[in-house]
Amino acid sequence: MKSNLKATALLLILPAFAVAQPNQDSILNPKALLPLIFKKNHLGISIMHIVGQKSTVTGNSFPYNQGSTSQSGLQFGLQYQINFGVRHSIITGVMFNIMGRKFTYNIPKESFVPTADEDVNKTRSSGTLSAVTNLAVPILFEKRWINKRHFFSALAGTELHFNLDGGGGGYIYPIARQNGNFITIGNIFTNNDEDKLLQAGAVVGAGFGYVTKRNNTKTFRLIGKLNFNDRSMSNYTLNVPSQPTVFGNITTRGSYIGLSYSYMFTNTNKRLRKIIQKS
Secondary structure, three states, X not given: OHHHHHHHHHHXXXXXXXXXXXXXXXXXXXXXXXXXXXXXXXXXXXXXXXXXXOOEEOOOOOOOOOEOOOEEEEEEEEEEEEEOOOXXXXXXXXXXXXXXXXXEEEEOHHHOOOOOOOOEEEEEOOOOOOOEEEEEEEEEEEXXXXXXXXXXXXXXXXXXXXXXXXXXXXEEOOEEXXXXXXXXXXXXXXXXXXXXXXXXEEEEEEEEEEEOOXXXXXXXXXXXXXXXXXXXXXXEEEOOOOOOOEEEEEEEOOOEEEEEEEEEEOOHHHHHHHHHHHO
């Protein structure tokens, strides 16, 4: 019995050397270590670049090609993984989500009397048509298919998001230059609906990951989210002198597709050292 324990300790001791010797492969038998790696829950970090659904623009008329383009954003924060064996987990955490709202229009300089110095051709992006900032809490079920150190994963669930901007909003004033002078030609009122401070959306995704030399995990995922409700609505008015007033709404739903990176700390090597010490 003692000889068997010593043999087992010898088999497990090499991965622990990775802490002192990171250039060596810390996994002698990856398949045998998987139950130990996924035995406990994991805490880690996640960051995701997202491309959001363009806003819906309505209006009484469209002489200036009012519209919207895709919105770029970022999600980052802490991720917590509750493991149910090697193949199944629930993923949650606290994430910050920042996404711009883009409104485009093109007013030809010939629309002004006298003619403006240049076309008024603007894209109101996150720096001007204010970004929407949310605190997001995902609740996702993940299944993994593992081959030694590498795994493919699929996940689905929901994500709750809390609007950190609150209700209300602010004005932006488009301007044109005419005979060297700047004139105001309307306003854009950016608004966050205070009745929709808490919302939810459906999330699906798939990705590829692997166990690192330190027995932590890295995962890259393609994530898609469909929000159930609009996240914000803005109003715009374009009032070019001697031209009919143009007005309408800019509605942002906030659905997106994103590419994420997660690094989870498993504390496997720490538990290996304890096993060796007890042996």
